Amino acid sequence: MVAFIDLDTWLTFSIYSDLSSPxxxxxxxxLAILFSFAFLASFLFFIYFIKRDRRVFLLLFTVLVAxxxxxxxxxxxxxxxxxxxxxxxxxxDASGYSFPSGHATLSFAVVTAFFYHNKKYGAVxxxxxxxxxxxxxxxxxxxxxxxxxxxxxxxxxxVFCIRFSHVVYRxxxxxxxxxxxxxxxx
Numbered sequence: 252m253v254a255f256i257d258l259d260t261w262l263t264f265s266i267y268s269d270l271s272s273p274x275x276x277x278x279x280x281x282l283a284i285l286f287s288f289a290f291l292a293s294f295l296f297f298i299y300f301i302k303r304d305r306r307v308f309l310l311l312f313t314v315l316v317a318x319x320x321x322x323x324x325x326x327x328x329x330x331x332x333x334x335x336x337x338x339x340x341x342x343x344d345a346s347g348y349s350f351p352s353g354h355a356t357l358s359f360a361v362v363t364a365f366f367y368h369n370k371k372y373g374a375v376x377x378x379x380x381x382x383x384x385x386x387x388x389x390x391x392x393x394x395x396x397x398x399x400x401x402x403x404x405x406x407x408x409x410v411f412c413i414r415f416s417h418v419v420y421r422x423x424x425x426x427x428x429x430x431x432x433x434x435x436x437x
Contacts, residue, residue, distance in 0.1 A: 260333070262388075262395045275389055278382065306368050308423040310361055313412040317360040317405055321353045324404070333391050352393045355384040355401030356408070363409035380405075 330350035358380035366373025384398040393401075412419060 259394050259396045275386075278386060305420055305423055309412060309416055309419055310364050312419045312422070313360050313364045313409050314357060316412055317356050317408045318353070320408060321351060321356045321401070321404065324351055325349075325353070330394075330397070333394050349393050350397045350400060351404050352384065352387050352398040352401035354387050355380070355393075355398040356405040358383045359402040359405030360409045360412075361405075363406045364413060367409070367413050 325348040328350045329348050332347075332349040359377075362373060362376035362380045365376050380402070384402055387393040387398050388395055
């Protein structure tokens with residue numbers, strides 16, 4: 252176990268310290284915003300009400316389940332972030348716990364659910380999710396194991412939500428019926 256932790260720490264700080272680049276800095280900050288809970292949830296909520304598409308509701312539901320799950324796991328594990336353990340300055344001010352990466356969990360959950368409906372664009376999405384996960388290590392917000400665990404957790408959550416999509420769609424129908432009583436058809 253000690254060897255794994257040493258390897259994890261070494262990989263994390265090698266990426267953080269050896270790959271510095273203005274292009275990677277910009278990419279990392281952009282992906283951090285794109286795959287944040289606030290952006291994903293707001294964007295999907297907006298698209299759902301515009302398109303009225305159940306598939307978008309499934310994506311939104313997947314994001315919500317992933318966000319709640321990752322929050323519970325972070326508190327249960329309570330692993331400090333790598334930037335808190337090192338003397339040099341991180342590229343990003345991140346707070347809270349490290350394990351698992353919320354960005355990796357959310358990005359892989361959304362992309363997996365999207366891939367289920369559209370293989371072509373979903374495959375491109377996996378590339379973006381992988382870059383988002385890498386960027387979290389690059390800015391020293393996470394260890395490599397945090398983003399690997401987050402990616403795996405996101406995929407598992409998406410598969411679970413897809414598997415039980417009939418229940419998710421039933422919830423969506425009830426929400427639509429409830430809102431239509433108030434004159435807001437969706």
